[in-house]
Each structure stands twice: as structure tokens, then as C-alpha cells.
Amino acid sequence: xxxxxxxxxxxxxxxxxxxxxxxxxxxxxxxxxxxxxxxxxxxxxxxxxxxxxxxxxxxxxxxxxxxxxxxxxxxxxxxxxxxxxxxxxxxxxxxxxxxxxxxxxxxxxxxxxxxxxxxxxxxxxxxxxxxxxxxxxxxxxxxxxxxxxxxxxxxxxxxxxxxxxxxxxxxxxxxxxxxxxxxxxxxxxxxxxxxxxxxxxxxxxxxxxxxxxxxxxxxxxxxxxxxxxxxxxxxxxxxxxxxxxxxxxxxxxxxxxxxxxxxxxxxxxxxxxxxxxxxxxxxxxxxxxxxxxxxxxxxxxxxxxxxxxxxxxxxxxxxxxxxxxxxxxxxxxxxxxxxxxxxxxxxxxxxxxxxxxxxxxxxxxxxxxxxxxxxxxxxxxxxxxxxxxxxxxxxxxxxxxxxxxxxxxxxxxxxxxxxxxxxxxxxxxxxxxxxxxxxxxxxxxxxxxxxxxxxxxxxx
Amino acid sequence: xxxxxxxxxxxxxxxxxxxxxxxxxxxxxxxxxxxxxxxxxxxxxxxxxxxxxxxxxxxxxxxxxxxxxxxxxxxxxxxxxxxxxxxxxxxxxxxxxxxxxxxxxxxxxxxxxxxxxxxxxxxxxxxxxxxxxxxxxxxxxxxxxxxxxxxxxxxxxxxxxxxxxxxxxxxxxxxxxxxxxxxxxxxxxxxxxxxxxxxxxxxxxxxxxxxxxxxxxxxxxxxxxxxxxxxxxxxxxxxxxxxxxxxxxxxxxxxxxxxxxxxxxxxxxxxxxxxxxxxxxxxxxxxxxxxxxxxxxxxxxxxxxxxxxxxxxxxxxxxxxxxxxxxxxxxxxxxxxxxxxxxxxxxxxxxxxxxxxxxxxxxxxxxxxxxxxxxxxxxxxxxxxxxxxxxxxxxxxxxxxxxxxxxxxxxxxxxxxxxxxxxxxxxxxxxxxxxxxxxxxxxxxxxxxxxxxxxxxxxx
Numbered sequence: 039x040x041x042x043x044x045x046x047x048x049x050x051x052x053x054x055x056x057x058x059x060x061x062x063x064x065x066x067x068x069x070x071x072x073x074x075x076x077x078x079x080x081x082x083x084x085x086x087x088x089x090x091x092x093x094x095x096x097x098x099x100x101x102x103x104x105x106x107x108x109x110x111x112x113x114x115x116x117x118x119x120x121x122x123x124x125x126x127x128x129x130x131x132x133x134x135x136x137x138x139x140x141x142x143x144x145x146x147x148x149x150x151x152x153x154x155x156x157x158x159x160x161x162x163x164x165x166x167x168x169x170x171x172x173x174x175x176x177x178x179x180x181x182x183x184x185x186x187x188x189x190x191x192x193x194x195x196x197x198x199x200x201x202x203x204x205x206x207x208x209x210x211x212x213x214x215x216x217x218x219x220x221x222x223x224x225x226x227x228x229x230x231x232x233x234x235x236x237x238x239x240x241x242x243x244x245x246x247x248x249x250x251x252x253x254x255x256x257x258x259x260x261x262x263x264x265x266x267x268x269x270x271x272x273x274x275x276x277x278x279x280x281x282x283x284x285x286x287x288x289x290x291x292x293x294x295x296x297x298x299x300x301x302x303x304x305x306x307x308x309x310x311x312x313x314x315x316x317x318x319x320x321x322x323x324x325x326x327x328x329x330x331x332x333x334x335x336x337x338x339x340x341x342x343x344x345x346x347x348x349x350x351x352x353x354x355x356x357x358x359x360x361x362x363x364x365x366x367x368x369x370x371x372x373x374x375x376x377x378x379x380x381x382x383x384x385x386x387x388x389x390x391x392x393x394x395x396x397x398x399x400x401x402x403x404x405x406x407x408x409x410x411x412x413x414x415x416x417x418x419x420x421x422x423x424x425x426x427x428x429x430x431x432x433x434x435x436x437x438x439x440x441x442x443x444x445x446x447x448x449x450x451x452x453x454x455x456x457x458x459x460x461x462x463x464x465x466x467x468x469x470x471x472x473x474x475x476x477x478x479x480x481x482x483x484x485x486x487x488x489x490x491x492x493x494x495x496x497x498x
Numbered sequence: 499x500x501x502x503x504x505x506x507x508x509x510x511x512x513x514x515x516x517x518x519x520x521x522x523x524x525x526x527x528x529x530x531x532x533x534x535x536x537x538x539x540x541x542x543x544x545x546x547x548x549x550x551x552x553x554x555x556x557x558x559x560x561x562x563x564x565x566x567x568x569x570x571x572x573x574x575x576x577x578x579x580x581x582x583x584x585x586x587x588x589x590x591x592x593x594x595x596x597x598x599x600x601x602x603x604x605x606x607x608x609x610x611x612x613x614x615x616x617x618x619x620x621x622x623x624x625x626x627x628x629x630x631x632x633x634x635x636x637x638x639x640x641x642x643x644x645x646x647x648x649x650x651x652x653x654x655x656x657x658x659x660x661x662x663x664x665x666x667x668x669x670x671x672x673x674x675x676x677x678x679x680x681x682x683x684x685x686x687x688x689x690x691x692x693x694x695x696x697x698x699x700x701x702x703x704x705x706x707x708x709x710x711x712x713x714x715x716x717x718x719x720x721x722x723x724x725x726x727x728x729x730x731x732x733x734x735x736x737x738x739x740x741x742x743x744x745x746x747x748x749x750x751x752x753x754x755x756x757x758x759x760x761x762x763x764x765x766x767x768x769x770x771x772x773x774x775x776x777x778x779x780x781x782x783x784x785x786x787x788x789x790x791x792x793x794x795x796x797x798x799x800x801x802x803x804x805x806x807x808x809x810x811x812x813x814x815x816x817x818x819x820x821x822x823x824x825x826x827x828x829x830x831x832x833x834x835x836x837x838x839x840x841x842x843x844x845x846x847x848x849x850x851x852x853x854x855x856x857x858x859x860x861x862x863x864x865x866x867x868x869x870x871x872x873x874x875x876x877x878x879x880x881x882x883x884x885x886x887x888x889x890x891x892x893x894x895x896x897x898x899x900x901x902x903x904x905x906x907x908x909x910x911x912x913x914x915x916x917x918x919x920x921x922x923x924x925x926x927x928x929x930x931x932x933x934x935x936x937x938x939x940x941x942x943x944x945x946x947x948x949x950x951x952x953x954x955x956x957x958x
Contacts, residue, residue, distance in 0.1 A: 043532055048542075052523050056516060057600045062556075063512050064596040066580040070941050071915020072503050082508075086557055093553065096522075097546055109604050110597045110840050113627045116604045118613060120526035132608015132832075136524040137570045139606055140517045144569050144576045146602050146837065148592015148781030148788055153578060156921075167573045189649035189789050192826040200685060213811065217818040221826045224809045225660065232813035321608030321832055327787070328608055328832030329649050349684040351673065353692035358677040366652040366681045372592075372781055372788030374834065377606065380570050455531020461616075481530050 042453030049120045050105040051096040057109070058089040118457055123478050126458030127424055128271075130472035131303050131323035134377060138325055141380035142373050150372045158360040161368035161375070162186060172379045179386060180297075180316045181307035182334035186344065186362070187320075187370045187378065191298045192218035194317035194333035196225060197364035198294055199263065201343045203228040208253045208261040210291075212241045212277060214270035216298065231261060238417055239273055241266060243281025250289050264291050268306075269299040272468075273416040274424030283312030292339065298322050299424060301332065302385050303472060304392035314339050320374065325381035330374040388473075398479045399423040399471050405483025410496040411435070412486075415466060423472040434464040436493045450489045456482060502913030509580045510565040511556040517569070518549040578917055583938050586918030587884055588731075590932035591763050591783035594837060598785055601840035606833045618820040621828035621835070622646060632839045639846060640757075640776045641767035642794035646804065646822070647780075647830045647838065651758045652678035654777035654793035656685060657824035658754055659723065661803045663688040668713045668721040670751075672701045672737060674730035676758065691721060698877055699733055701726060703741025710749050724751050728766075729759040733876040734884030734930075743772030752799065758782050759884060761792065762845050763932060764852035774799050780834065785841035790834040858939045859883045859931050865943025870956040871895070872946075875926060883932040894924040896953045907949070914945045 062085045065078050074082060109115050118124050119133055134142070145151070154166035162173045177185035188194045195218060203209060205227035211219050213232040223230050233241050233249045246264065253261050264286045268279045279295055286293035294315040300306050301318025302325065308316040320330025335343055344362050351357075361367040370378070399420045406412055411431030416422075433447050440446040444462040451459060460467045471479060490497050522545045525538050534542060569575050578584050579593055594602070605611070614626035622633045637645035648654045655678060663669060665687035671679050673692045683690050693701050693709045706724065713721050724746045728739045739755055746753035754775040760766050761778025762785070768776040780790025795803055804822050811817075821827040830838075859880045866872055871891030876882075893907050900906040904922040911919060920927045931939060947957050 046526070046533060049523075049526055052519055052526075053604065055519050056523075056603050059512055059515050059519070060596050060599050060603070063509075063516075063580060063599075066506070066509055066512075067593075068935050068938075070937055071582055072941075073506060075937075086553075090553065093546070093550065109601045111843070112631075113601055113604075113836065113840060116607075116610060116613070119607060120523060122531055126609075126612070129607070129609050129612065133527075134606050134608070136520050139520050139523075139603070141569045141573055142602060142606050142833070143516050143520070143599070144513065144573075146594050146599055146787055146833075147576075147579060147589070148594070148786060149586075149589050150576060150788075152586070152589065153576070153917075171572075189653070189829075190826075190831075193649070196826060213814050215811075217807075217821055218827055220809045220811070220816075220818060221807055221821060221823050224807055225823050225826070230809060230811060232811045234813050326608060327606055328610075328834065329789070329830055347677075347681055347684055349680045349690060351675075351680070351690060351692045353694050354673050356680075358680060361677055361681060363681050363685050366650075366656060366685070367678055369649075370789055371650075373602070373606075374788065376573065380573060383571070457613075475528050477530055477535075478528075481532075 043455050045105075045121050047105055048096055048099055049117050050115070051092055052120075053109075053115055053117070054106050055089060055092045055096060058085060058092055061085050062089070122455050122457040123474060123482055124458040125456065125469040125471060125482065127468035127470045128322055129458065130423070130470045131325070132321040132328070133325060133473060134327070135325045135381045135384045137380040137384065138327070138377040141376045142327065145376040146373045148372055151375060152371060160360050161371060167376065167379065169375065169379070172382065175382070176332055177334050180301065180318070180332070180334040181309045182313075182316055183337040184340045184344065185332055185334040186365055187375055188331045188333050188365070189369060189374070190321070190329035191296070191317045191319040191331040192222065193329070193369075194315075194331055195219055195222035195265065195294070195296075197333055198315050198317075198343055199223055199226045199228065201345070201364055202292065203262050208257055210246065210249055210253070210261045210264040210266075212266050212270060214239070214241070214267065214272050214275070215265070216267060216271050216296070219265055219296070228262070233266070239275050240417070241277040241282065243278050243285045246282045247285045247288075250285065250291070260289055260291055262291070263294060265294040265296060267296040267298065269422050269424070271299065273426045274299065274420070274422035275417045276421045279311050279313070286314075287312060299422065303389060303395070303423075305389050308334060315343070320378050324378055324385050326378040327374045330370055330378055395423050395472060396421060398474060398476065399425065402471050402479050402483050406486055408498050409433075409486055409490040410498055424468065424470045426466060426468050428466045430465045432490065432495050436495065437464040447489070450492070451485065454485045454488070456485055503915050505565075505581050507565055508556055508559055509577050510575070511552055512580075513569075513575055513577070514566050515549060515552045515556060518545060518552055521545050522549070582915050582917040583934065583942055584918040585916065585929040585931060585942065587928035587930045588782055589918065590883070590930045591785070592781040592788070593785060593933060594787070595785050595841045595844045597840040597844065598787070598837040601836045602787065602833050605836040608832055610832045611835060612831060620820050621831060627836065627839065629835065629839070632842065635842070636792055637794050640761065640778070640792070640794040641769040642773075642776055643797040644800045644804065645792055645794040646825055647835055648791045648793050648825070649829060649834070650781070650789035651756070651777045651779040651791040652682065653789070653829075654775075654791055655679055655682035655725065655754070655756075657793055658775050658777075658803055659683055659686045659688065661805070661824055662752065663722050668717055670706065670709055670713070670721045670724040670726075672726050672730060674699070674701070674727065674732050674735070675725070676727060676731050676756070679725055679756070688722070693726070699735050700877070701737040701742065703738050703745045706742045707745045707748075710745065710751065720749055721751055723754060725754040725756060727756040727758065729882050729884070731759065733886045734759065734880070734882035735877045736881045739771050739773070746774075747772060759882065763849060763855070763883075765849050768794060775803070780838050784838055784845050786838040787834045790830055790838055855883050855932060856881060858934060858936065859885065862931050862939050862943050866946055868958050869893075869946055869950040870958050884928065884930045886926060886928050888926045890925045892950065892955050896955065897924040910949045910952070911945065914948070916942060916945055
């Protein structure tokens with residue numbers, strides 16, 4: 039096994055420095071507002087000395103002693119985004135911007151959004167920090183009338199399904215629907231009805247119309263909701279959301295656009311698409327802390343899905359009129375929301391550069407396919423940065439003879455500073471190039487070719 | 499108006515230093531694993547120089563130029579926990595430990611928990627970081643068989659209610675129930691039935707039994723669930739959860755113990771109490787990022803509330819058998835969960851020191867009551883750190899004549915480095931002393947007396 043590339047010790051030192059400053063910060067958290075006492079000043083001074091030592095190492099670029107392995111007992115330091123190129127299928131779009139990381143440092147504490155919460159006491163009405171404004175911008179960004187933040191896209195599905203679906207009702211989903219759509223429907227007592235894929239693994243408007251007809255015939259009633267992923271989690275293929283929205287409109291069935299793989303990375307205009315609901319994921323595609331996401335809708339549907347509570351206490355006669363039932367009141371009352379807000383300006387900008395991301399994805403895939411026997415199971419040319427590849431006839435041939443089996447590929451990639459592939463998998467597996475620089479993309483493509491050559495796989 | 503105490507500029511500088519290091523970190527995120535290129539080295543070097551300047555200021559204890567006001571455009575720096583004593587009713591228990599802040603720095607990125615996710619692909623089964631172990635410890639900590647993390651206590655209520663309650667069913671809650679309990683019941687189509695308070699604003703077992711009888715008589719069936727807050731959000735009064743659990747058992751109705759104000763600050767043993775479900779809040783009482791929480795239950799009830807999906811795709815025949823319907827699969831896949839885990843050792847420790855927190859609470863309240871006319875609306879002596887006070891006959895008398903009205907008190911408190919009271923309120927309002935040191939407690943008590951004396955309110 040190769041020794042691999044050497045990790046830059048400065049990465050560890052950066053974390054050591056951050057942690058040392060957090061220790062300084064902690065001193066102030068237990069002090070009086072009038073200032074530090076003698077003991078606290080001493081600890082502050084000691085902490086500063088420690089920090090200066092770390093900075094010296096950081097400057098010298100060499101670390102004394104062992105590199106930092108753990109943040110706290112049992113929890114390893116995570117330097118995956120600094121030390122490696124990360125091609126994990128679901129992680130790249132959720133990587134925090136520096137703005138989000140900074141805001142998170144300042145707003146990590148529990149209910150940090152509630153400092154200036156005033157009447158009517160609801161998260162999306164808070165003006166300081168400008169959470170109300172953010173909600174308005176979020177709706178506009180998605181081409182919808184209203185938006186709410188939710189604890190992950192799945193909680194967006196849940197809110198809509200719970201509002202629209204009764205026991206036994208059918209919900210149309212894709213044959214590549216994410217499992218969370220299944221669960222949201224099951225939780226409401228509904229039944230999923232999958233639209234079959236065409237020969238290119240695409241969900242079309244025609245197939246959706248056919249499925250609606252099938253359900254109507256078999257169940258005697260129309261489905262209550264059509265919920266389709268614009269790009270699916272399996273292949274990253276694009277499905278015909280425009281055609282599907284048209285069908286939904288024709289049958290007067292509400293359409294939920296699942297933008298977990300689009301909102302925050304590519305432009306999404308819900309009204310133009312013809313969606314009644316747009317759901318996005320903060321931790322998947324909006325550079326935000328998990329769990330976070332967005333549910334946007336039209337004014338018409340907002341009345342139903344963002345309906346406010348009608349419950350009255352039988353003894354106290356209490357009412358909580360402003361609170362929204364499906365949101366369960368406030369949703370993301372701290373660092374999750376603030377990370378979304380801090381990343382938002384960059385997220386808006388980056389969606390405009392989606393074409394470039396797709397170009398990089400295709401560039402990489404072309405390089406990847408130079409290794410003879412390697413295939414792409416996703417549609418080509420790629421329209422997304424998430425791709426499913428098949429290396430059964432290339433790297434898996436090596437794996438079959440290798441004492442580390444499929445892990446040989448993980449080892450080789452790691453030696454080159456690449457992580458995020460499914461460890462041990464050398465047949466069908468997924469990767470995501472989102473957000474990599476051209477230099478990183480070229481390095482990544484070359485890496486697979488290098489590994490192939492090392493193991494005498496033909497390179498075309 | 500007083501000039502007030504001067505804020506320590508070093509607090510701002512600490513944030514400046516943290517942010518400057520995040521900028522250094524960002525350089526590595528776009529570099530090749532083989533190392534920084536010339537341009538990146540230059541930026542790193544420039545960043546280090548900037549950082550050294552900040553450190554110099556930090557050491558000198560004086561800041562040049564203006565103190566940092568914003569983290570990023572529109573989002574103010576938040577130094578409420580460093581610059582002030584924060585007596586906000588709901589924030590103190592969610593204040594992050596330094597361990598949580600460090601882990602959050604390392605694990606803020608979206609799906610950061612998923613690096614080592616392997617079969618069976620469920621959050622609570624992940625071994626690295628030791629999320630599986632944390633779940634087991636969490637259950638043990640609460641004296642229950644099984645635990646899951648959820649996006650806030652409210653999502654715990656929702657999971658239980660959604661599993662147990664059908665349309666029209668009754669759920670017994672307290673007359674001081676939190677609004678999220680109302681919403682969870684309403685979302686499931688149920689109806690809340692409030693147990694009246696006794697003359698001391700306490701929910702007793704007897705009153706609960708009476709209410710069960712009333713519901714049985716009026717509705718013809720028993721309520722499906724009894725859901726009671728151990729300490730309520732309004733007064734921080736302790737309610738008779740042992741007695742209520744006994745009643746629940748007698749009627750064979752499941753009992754949900756709402757520990758939003760207890761789990762993570764005081765010892766809670768669910769089985770000893772006789773609870774079928776224990777719900778806690780991460781951001782309210784477990785020093786964690788919002789939204790986070792815990793739902794723990796017995797093996798018996800786990801079968802129902804943590805039931806796995808049975809849905810089968812009609813076309814693909816897909817099944818996602820391991821995924822839990824009410825959890826919607828994975829719940830807290832990033833920094834929220836890691837902050838809970840990192841704080842957990844200290845959270846466990848601090849619950850053992852609850853008596854000391856209650857002593858501090860009572861010490862403060864005694865001082866507070868020295869201001870003639872001030873009252874405490876919560877039960878006395880205090881059994882919790884959250885208290886509702888009434889200053890209608892003390893500070894409100896000043897407010898009535900003051901040009902700043904009730905804000906005069908906020909101004910005065912802020913001048914003394916105290917925040918978190920409800921700005922402008924001088925009649926009934928709430929405060930929480932949790933986690934303050936004895937020095938801070940004494941300072942806080944003296945502050946109210948000082949203000950009273952300044953405005954010629956009699957001090958007893």
C-alpha cells in the first residue's frame with residue numbers, strides 16, 4: 039500500500055487554534071459583566087500563551103507532538119473537507135460556507151434566534167436578526183408566495199401530506215422517490231403509487247398521467263397529491279417536472295416539487311414549473327446545518343398547509359392563534375436557521391453558476407470513462423453533479439483478486455487525498471462533484487486514471 | 499441614563515480571531531490534497547498576519563478601530579453570553595458547553611454525521627462518531643429502554659400523539675401545557691382536555707383522575723394519552739408527575755412525561771416516575787443546537803412509536819424496512835446531534851448539581867423580594883431556576899412616570915450588564931437563573947436592589 043500524500047499539519051493546527059480561542063471565550067461566559075477577576079485574568083493569559091504557541095506552529099508549518107485526533111473524548115476531529123477532496127454523494131451541497139461557519143460560532147447556543155422575539159412570537163416574524171426578511175427572500179428565490187423553514191425536506195413532505203392526505207388516499211410518487219416520501223405518506227395513512235420509469239430511467243408527464251388514470255380506475259378516486267423529485271437520489275437524472283406539473287394541473291391535483299437536489303444548487307422557479315409546493319433541503323443543498331430545509335407554496339395552498347391553530351383549551355380557554363399546526367409553531371430556532379441565512383447570499387449566487395458545475399461534472403465523467411470497463415449508469419451527458427457509476431468491469435476486476443477486496447480502491451483514493459466513495463464498493467456506486475474547483479476536478483479525474491494504470495487496467 | 503459598564507473589547511477580538519481562522523480554514527477547502535499552491539500560500543500568509551494583529555490587540559486588551567458589530571451582512575455579532583448575564587427564561591439551559599462549540603466547529607457541515615454510515619443506514623446505528631452508544635446512554639440516563647433524538651421536544655410529542663391518537667380522541671394535558679402539545683394533538687385530529695390547577699397552580703394526581711373521569715363520562719371513552727409537563731413553562735412550578743403516572747397506570751392510559759424543563763438540568767428517571775414516554779429538549783435544557791431533543795420510551799411502546807415502515811412500492815416493490823415512520827428515517831444528521839453528544843458528559847454531571855441550582859435560584863429570589871412591592875408568582879420556595887415575578891407594585895410604579903416607560907428597567911439592567919428580561923415589561927415577567935455562578939447570582943440580586951434604590955423604591 040502506498041504511503042499516500044502527507045496531510046498538512048496546519049489543518050490540525052487550525053482546529054487547535056479555534057478550540058484554544060473557544061476556551062478563552064468560555065472564561066467570559068462565567069465572569070461578571072464588570073470584568074474578569076484575577077483568577078480569570080490569569081487563565082486568560084495562560085490561554086493566550088497556549089494560543090501563541092499554536093500560532094507559532096501554524097506559521098512554521100510544522101507541528102510538534104502528535105496531530106490532534108479528537109475534539110472531545112470519543113468524537114474524532116473531522117477534517118474531511120480540508121484534508122481531502124470529498125465526493126460523497128449527499129455531502130457536497132451541504133458543506134458550510136465560511137459565512138455560515140462564522141455565524142454558527144456566534145449563534146450556536148440553543149435558542150439563539152429568540153433574543154429579539156416580540157409579538158406575535160413566531161420565528162418567521164422575528165426582525166432581528168432579519169429572519170422575517172429571509173423568509174420573504176426565500177419565497178421569492180423559489181418563485182413562490184410564501185416560505186417556511188423546516189427541519190429537513192422530509193418535514194416539508196410531512197407537513198404537506200399531513201394536510202392533504204387522509205387514510206387510504208393515494209399519493210403519486212416516482213419509482214425513484216426518496217424513502218422519506220414513502221414515510222411521510224405512510225405516517226398520514228396514505229398509500230404511495232409509483233410512476234414507472236421510461237427506458238432512460240426518467241419519469242415523464244405521460245407516464246404520470248397514465249398512473250393517475252390507473253389510480254382513478256382502481257381506487258375510484260383521484261390521488262390527493264403528486265410528489266416528484268426533480269433530480270432523483272439514485273442516478274441524479276432529471277425528471278420531467280414541467281410535464282408532470284401540467285398533468286397535475288389538468289387533473290387538478292396539487293403538485294409537490296421535491297427539490298432536495300436542486301434548491302440551493304441550481305435555479306428553481308416554482309411558479310414557472312407549475313408547482314404548488316417546493317421543498318428543499320438545507321443540509322443537502324443549501325450549505326446549512328442539519329436538520330434544515332424549506333417548504334414554499336402559493337398563497338392559496340398556504341391557507342391549508344400553514345393553517346394556524348384552532349384548538350381551544352377546555353378549561354383555560356387558551357388559544358395560540360398565530361401558531362401554525364403543521365410547523366408545530368417555531369421550527370429552526372437556532373444555529374440551523376442562522377447557517378441557512380448566512381449562506382443564503384452565496385447560495386443564491388452559486389445557483390447562477392450551475393452550468394459550470396454541470397460542465398465540471400461532465401469533464402470528470404469523461405475522464406472517469408477513459409478507464410476501460412467503467413460505465414455511468416446515470417443519463418449522459420450529465421445534467422447534475424451526482425452520478426451513479428459502475429466499475430464492475432474495471433476496478434471490481436482488481437478487487438476480486440485483491441486481499442483488501444473492494445477496499446483497495448478506497449485505500450488508493452485515500453492515498454491520493456480523496457474520500458466519500460462508498461468504502462469497499464467497486465460495482466455500482468455514487469459520487470458527487472458539486473463545488474469542486476477545476477483543479478480539484480482535474481486532479482480527481484487523473485486519480486482514477488492513475489489507479490487504473492497502477493493495476494494494469496487499460497486506459498483509453 | 500447611566501453610561502453603564504464598559505464592555506471588554508477582548509470579547510469582540512475573540513470573535514474576530516475565530517473568524518480570521520475560519521478564513522484560513524477555508525483556503526484548505528478549495529486546495530488540492532497535495533498542498534497549497536503559491537497563491538493559496540500567499541493568502542494563508544496574509545491571513546496569518548491579520549490573525550497576529552488581532553492577537554496582539556487581544557493581548558493588549560485594547561481594540562483599535564471600531565468593535566466588530568456584524569458577523570456577516572445583516573447578522574449582528576451575538577455576545578449575549580459573554581458580555582452579559584443572561585436571565586432569559588428559555589435560553590440558559592441551551593447555552594452550549596465549550597465542548598459542544600468545538601465539536602460544532604468541526605461538524606457544522608450539513609450531513610457531517612454520515613461519513614461512516616454503513617448498513618443498516620440509520621442515524622442511531624452509526625458507530626463513528628459513536629452515535630449508537632450515545633443513544634444507549636441517553637436511554638439509560640432517562641431510565642428508559644430506548645431513545646431517539648428528534649428535532650425538538652415538540653417533534654417528540656408529535657411522534658407519540660401521531661402513533662396513539664385518532665381523529666376525535668381526547669388527550670389529557672395540563673392547564674399549563676405548552677402550546678406545542680396543543681399543536682401536536684390538533685395535528686393528529688385529537689382534542690386536548692386540560693386538568694385544572696389547584697389553588698397553588700399545581701396539577702395533581704387527583705385532579706388528573708377527576709379529569710379522566712370527566713372525559714370518560716362525556717366522551718364515552720377514555721383519553722388516549724396523558725401528557726403532562728413536570729415543570730411548566732409559565733411558573734416553573736413542579737407538578738405531581740408521580741401521582742399522575744399512578745393515575746395513568748390505574749386507567750391503563752399511557753403517560754408522556756414532558757421534561758423540556760427537566761431533562762438535562764435535573765435528574766429524571768422515567769421508569770421510577772412511571773412514565774411510558776419521556777421527552778426532553780436539546781436546545782432548552784441539554785446545551786445543544788436547535789432544533790434538537792429526545793424521545794425515550796419502554797421496549798413495549800417502542801414497538802408502536804418507533805415502528806418501522808411497512809410501505810411497499812407498487813411498481814418497484816421497494817421497501818425501506820429499517821426506517822422508522824414517526825422519525826421519518828434519520829432525524830438530526832449533523833451539528834445538532836453532535837452538539838448534544840459533546841455536551842452530554844457535562845449535562846449528565848450538571849443534573850447531579852441541580853440542588854445547588856435551586857439554592858442559587860432561591861437566594862436570588864430572596865434578594866429580589868427585598869425590593870418592596872416585588873412578588874413571585876411561582877411556588878415558593880422555588881424548586882426550579884425559572885420563575886415568574888410580578889413587579890407591578892415596585893418597578894412598574896416607576897415605569898408609569900418614566901419617559902422610557904417599562905424600558906427604563908431594561909435600560910438599567912443593560913447598563914449593569916444584564917439582559918434576557920422581557921424588554922419593557924415591568925408587571926408580570928419571567929427570568930431564569932440556570933447556570934449562573936454564585937458571583938453572578940449575587941451580582942444579579944444586588945443589581946435589582948441598586949436599581950430600586952436609585953428610583954427610591956423601598957428596600958426591606
